[in-house]
Amino acid sequence: MSHKVGNTEIEVIQGDITLLEVEAIVNPANTFLLHSGGLAAAIVKRGGMIIQQESKKIGNIPTGTAVITNGGNLKAKHVIHAVGPKYKDGKSGEAEKLASAVSSAIIVAERKKLKSIAIPAISSGIFGYPVEESAKIIVKTVVDHFKEKNKSKEESTLEKVVLCLLDEETFKIFDSELNKNFKK
Numbered sequence: 001m002s003h004k005v006g007n008t009e010i011e012v013i014q015g016d017i018t019l020l021e022v023e024a025i026v027n028p029a030n031t032f033l034l035h036s037g038g039l040a041a042a043i044v045k046r047g048g049m050i051i052q053q054e055s056k057k058i059g060n061i062p063t064g065t066a067v068i069t070n071g072g073n074l075k076a077k078h079v080i081h082a083v084g085p086k087y088k089d090g091k092s093g094e095a096e097k098l099a100s101a102v103s104s105a106i107i108v109a110e111r112k113k114l115k116s117i118a119i120p121a122i123s124s125g126i127f128g129y130p131v132e133e134s135a136k137i138i139v140k141t142v143v144d145h146f147k148e149k150n151k152s153k154e155e156s157t158l159e160k161v162v163l164c165l166l167d168e169e170t171f172k173i174f175d176s177e178l179n180k181n182f183k184k
Contacts, residue, residue, distance in 0.1 A: 001175060003143075003182045006150035010142060010161045012178050014171035017164040018046040021075045022116040024068065025164075026105045028123060029081035031060050033067075038126045043079060047072035051079055064100030066108045078112065080105045084123030087130065095137055098123055102141040110157050118162040121170055131170050139163065139177040 002011035033055035
């Protein structure tokens with residue numbers, strides 16, 4: 001199901017983010033921008049070493065921030081590398097850092113004047129963030145960003161934001177969270 005906020009449609013789908021036809025996909029990166037495991041490795045495998053080479057030129061970035069590189073051989077023209085937190089105990093600023101990573105990815109896309117972006121369950125893979133908690137934070141951050149823009153009568157360049165989850169269970173959790181954010 002999808003929901004619209006202003007001129008932006010927000011949708012949750014189940015699938016392989018590396019195959020999506022969007023202008024940018026978000027890579028849940030580490031601070032070193034070394035794409036050696038999890039989804040980051042899959043993105044480089046499908047998109048080519050150009051993604052890793054451009055990331056190396058950028059160097060380290062702090063948790064909660066995002067940068068953009070070429071998409072290489074991906075259908076997406078760009079990869080936005082967003083660094084979410086490693087999960088410790090839920091009381092070490094993880095929620096704020098995850099929200100910041102998501103916001104940073106959206107802002108990078110808007111600055112590049114992109115029309116579509118796909119975001120995975122940042123930090124919930126090898127970084128160990130519990131899926132239910134990450135879904136609440138990621139979905140709320142996305143929805144709130146566009147509600148704020150709409151409230152201040154600003155249009156986003158992003159016409160479509162896809163929350164793309166690989167497995168059915170994670171998809172259902174994110175889909176439920178998106179729907180909760182639009183209940184009256």
